[in-house]
Amino acid sequence: MGFKFEKLLIWQKAMDLAEDIQKLSKRFPKEEQYNLTSQINRAVDSIALNIAEGSIIQSNPEQHRFLGYAIRSIAEVVTCLHKAKRRAYLSNEEFEKLYKDFQDLMNMTIGFKNKIN
Numbered sequence: 426m427g428f429k430f431e432k433l434l435i436w437q438k439a440m441d442l443a444e445d446i447q448k449l450s451k452r453f454p455k456e457e458q459y460n461l462t463s464q465i466n467r468a469v470d471s472i473a474l475n476i477a478e479g480s481i482i483q484s485n486p487e488q489h490r491f492l493g494y495a496i497r498s499i500a501e502v503v504t505c506l507h508k509a510k511r512r513a514y515l516s517n518e519e520f521e522k523l524y525k526d527f528q529d530l531m532n533m534t535i536g537f538k539n540k541i542n
Contacts, residue, residue, distance in 0.1 A: 445526075450462045479491025
């Protein structure tokens, strides 16, 4: 029992990182609620969602396409992290840890996508 995507390390890591970002974004100022907070949470959630959706479809081109969406969402989250750092919503140490985590996820996802080709 279970879904194919639940076994994927990239999906598991994406799920964990989404929770980390959710906790972080709760500390953002109220005036960011409809801007940066919403944007980073939607982007980080879409990573795991696209990995899952792509793994359910049986064709490699479809899975490849959805992994591409996940990779774009990772880049979007990293850009939001840069904005949050510039606005002093997180420390340099927090930024560096999350940056490395998302860099690792990006590399894992690209590697998985290349393996599908």
